[in-house]
Amino acid sequence: MKKVLFVTSEAHPLIKTGGLADVSGSLPRALAELGQNMRLLLPNYQAIETTDPVEHRCQLDLDGVTVDILQTRLPDSDVIVWLVNYPPYFGKPGNPYLDAQGKPWIDSAERFTLFCRAAVEIAMGRSELGWQADIVHCNDWQSGLVPAMLSIEEKAPATVFTIHNMAYQGLFPRSKFVSLNLPEQLWNPDGLEFYNMLSFIKGGIAYADRITTVSPTYALEIQTPEFGCGLEGLLSHRQDDLSGIINGIDQEYWNPETDEFIPQQYKSTTLKKKALNKASLQRKLALPEDEELPVIALISRLVQQKGIDLVIDCLPHLTSMPMQFIVLGSGDRSYERRLQNLARLYPEKISITIGYDEKLSHLIEAGADIFFMPSRFEPCGLNQMYSQRYGTIPIVRRTGGLADTVVDALPHSIADKSATGIVFNEPAADSLLEAAKRAILLFHDKKSWRTVQLTGMHKDFSWQNSARQYLAIYQNL
Known part of the structure; x- marks a missing residue:
C-alpha cells in the first residue's frame, strides 16, 4: 500500500470547472478501492460544496504566511480531503481561476505557489497531520511547482505529474519568480525558466519522476510542435518517463439505467x-x-x-x-x-x-x-x-x-x-x-x-481500468 497525496486544483463534486474535476473526483476513489492510502489536497475555494463535516486539523507557516488545513471527505467515499484555507487568496466568490470579467485572477501565481508550498510541507510530513507521502501525484500547472520544490528536498517522496491540457501552462514574468521567493537553483533553462518566463507546468514536466497524460494518442501528439506548446523538445527528451492513460468515467453517475436526472431510465x-x-x-x-x-x-x-x-x-x-x-x-x-x-x-x-x-x-x-x-x-x-x-x-x-x-x-x-x-x-x-x-x-x-x-x-470505460495502470506506475517508482 502506498500513501499518495493527490494534488489538484478542483475535484467533483466539491468544485468543478472541467474534466480535471471529474478525474480528481474519481481516480483517487478508484485507487483507494485498490488498497492505496489516498489523500486529496485542494484549495478551500468559497464555492466548494460538501455535505460532509469540515474540521480544522492544523496550521502551516508557508514562507511567512499562515494557512489552515481543514479536513473533510470526498462524498460517498472514504478518501480524506485536505483543504488549504487562506481566504485572501481562495475565499473569493466564483470561478477558481477567472474573475467576473473572465480574466485570470491577478494573483494567480501567488495563490497557486502558496498551494504548492502547502503540498510540499504535507508531503514531507512537516505538519501536524501525522501523515507523510510515499508518492505525490500532481495535476496540471496549478501544482507544477510541487515536483520542482520537492527535487531539492532530502528523502523526498516520488512524484507523478499528469498533464490534462498542455494549452494551459501557468506562464508568468521573470519578476514573479523573484517576488514569490522561489529557490534560486530552480531558475535555469532545464528548470522553471521558459524563454525568460516562469513556467509552472514546466516544473512538473522537468522534475517529476514520471509524467502521464490522459490518452496514448495525446502522449504522442504533445511531443510535436503542433501540440507541444513549445515544450515538445523537453517532452520528447523525457519520452521514456511519459505515458498516456485514458481517463475513466464515473459509471455510476453516468448510467442510463440508474440516472436520476432523466425521466426514463433504460439499458x-x-x-x-x-x-x-x-x-x-x-x-x-x-x-x-x-x-x-x-x-x-x-x-x-x-x-x-x-x-x-x-x-x-x-x-x-x-x-x-x-x-x-x-x-x-x-x-x-x-x-x-x-x-x-x-x-x-x-x-x-x-x-x-x-x-x-x-x-x-x-x-x-x-x-x-x-x-x-x-x-x-x-x-x-x-x-x-x-x-x-x-x-x-x-x-x-x-x-x-x-x-x-x-x-x-x-x-x-x-x-x-x-x-x-x-x-x-x-x-x-x-x-x-x-x-x-x-x-x-x-x-x-x-x-x-x-x-x-x-x-x-457495452464498452468498459470504468475508472478501475485506468486506476490499475496508475497503480502500476506507483509500484514501479
Missing part, C-alpha cells in the same frame, strides 16, 4: 425507452416533438479548441436537412452571440442554452441521437464516453483521446460490431458536415444504427 435491452427522453428533451427546449428527426447535441466550452467555429460554419447547411440541433455551454462571447442568432433564425431547429446545467446535460446525453465533438485537440475528452454509454452516437475528430475511444462506423466495423461513432480527420467545417451527413444516413438505417448504439453501450 441496452430496453433501448427503445430512450425515445421517451428524446421527447422530454424536445419539449423542454421548445422543439417540435418528432422521433424521426435526428437530434444532434453539443455540450462544451464555446472556444476555438472545441471546434465551435466549425460547428457555426456548417450549421446553416445542416438546417437545410431534417434534424434538430442543441447546444449547452458558454465561452467566447462572439461564439455565444452567433449561436443565439442562428437559434433566432431557426427556432424550430436550433436550441441554445448558455451556461452549464448538470441536470440538463444528463437529459441531453439521454435524449440526443448524435453528439458533436469536433475538437481541434482533445487530450482525453469525457462526453464521447458518456455518449456511448447512453446509446448516443458521437461524431469526433481523430485527435487525442477521441481517436483512442471512438471506432469509426465503416461497413466492416459495423459488421464486426466494433464501430461506436463517426470519426473525421481534418479540422474543417466541410469535414464536420460530411461526418454529420454520414451520421444522419446511419440514423435512418435502423439496424446498423442499433448495432453501433449497443456496441458503445
Whole structure:
C-alpha cells in the first residue's frame, strides 16, 4: 500500500470547472478501492460544496504566511480531503481561476505557489497531520511547482505529474519568480525558466519522476510542435518517463439505467425507452416533438479548441436537412452571440442554452441521437464516453483521446460490431458536415444504427481500468 497525496486544483463534486474535476473526483476513489492510502489536497475555494463535516486539523507557516488545513471527505467515499484555507487568496466568490470579467485572477501565481508550498510541507510530513507521502501525484500547472520544490528536498517522496491540457501552462514574468521567493537553483533553462518566463507546468514536466497524460494518442501528439506548446523538445527528451492513460468515467453517475436526472431510465435491452427522453428533451427546449428527426447535441466550452467555429460554419447547411440541433455551454462571447442568432433564425431547429446545467446535460446525453465533438485537440475528452454509454452516437475528430475511444462506423466495423461513432480527420467545417451527413444516413438505417448504439453501450470505460495502470506506475517508482 502506498500513501499518495493527490494534488489538484478542483475535484467533483466539491468544485468543478472541467474534466480535471471529474478525474480528481474519481481516480483517487478508484485507487483507494485498490488498497492505496489516498489523500486529496485542494484549495478551500468559497464555492466548494460538501455535505460532509469540515474540521480544522492544523496550521502551516508557508514562507511567512499562515494557512489552515481543514479536513473533510470526498462524498460517498472514504478518501480524506485536505483543504488549504487562506481566504485572501481562495475565499473569493466564483470561478477558481477567472474573475467576473473572465480574466485570470491577478494573483494567480501567488495563490497557486502558496498551494504548492502547502503540498510540499504535507508531503514531507512537516505538519501536524501525522501523515507523510510515499508518492505525490500532481495535476496540471496549478501544482507544477510541487515536483520542482520537492527535487531539492532530502528523502523526498516520488512524484507523478499528469498533464490534462498542455494549452494551459501557468506562464508568468521573470519578476514573479523573484517576488514569490522561489529557490534560486530552480531558475535555469532545464528548470522553471521558459524563454525568460516562469513556467509552472514546466516544473512538473522537468522534475517529476514520471509524467502521464490522459490518452496514448495525446502522449504522442504533445511531443510535436503542433501540440507541444513549445515544450515538445523537453517532452520528447523525457519520452521514456511519459505515458498516456485514458481517463475513466464515473459509471455510476453516468448510467442510463440508474440516472436520476432523466425521466426514463433504460439499458441496452430496453433501448427503445430512450425515445421517451428524446421527447422530454424536445419539449423542454421548445422543439417540435418528432422521433424521426435526428437530434444532434453539443455540450462544451464555446472556444476555438472545441471546434465551435466549425460547428457555426456548417450549421446553416445542416438546417437545410431534417434534424434538430442543441447546444449547452458558454465561452467566447462572439461564439455565444452567433449561436443565439442562428437559434433566432431557426427556432424550430436550433436550441441554445448558455451556461452549464448538470441536470440538463444528463437529459441531453439521454435524449440526443448524435453528439458533436469536433475538437481541434482533445487530450482525453469525457462526453464521447458518456455518449456511448447512453446509446448516443458521437461524431469526433481523430485527435487525442477521441481517436483512442471512438471506432469509426465503416461497413466492416459495423459488421464486426466494433464501430461506436463517426470519426473525421481534418479540422474543417466541410469535414464536420460530411461526418454529420454520414451520421444522419446511419440514423435512418435502423439496424446498423442499433448495432453501433449497443456496441458503445457495452464498452468498459470504468475508472478501475485506468486506476490499475496508475497503480502500476506507483509500484514501479
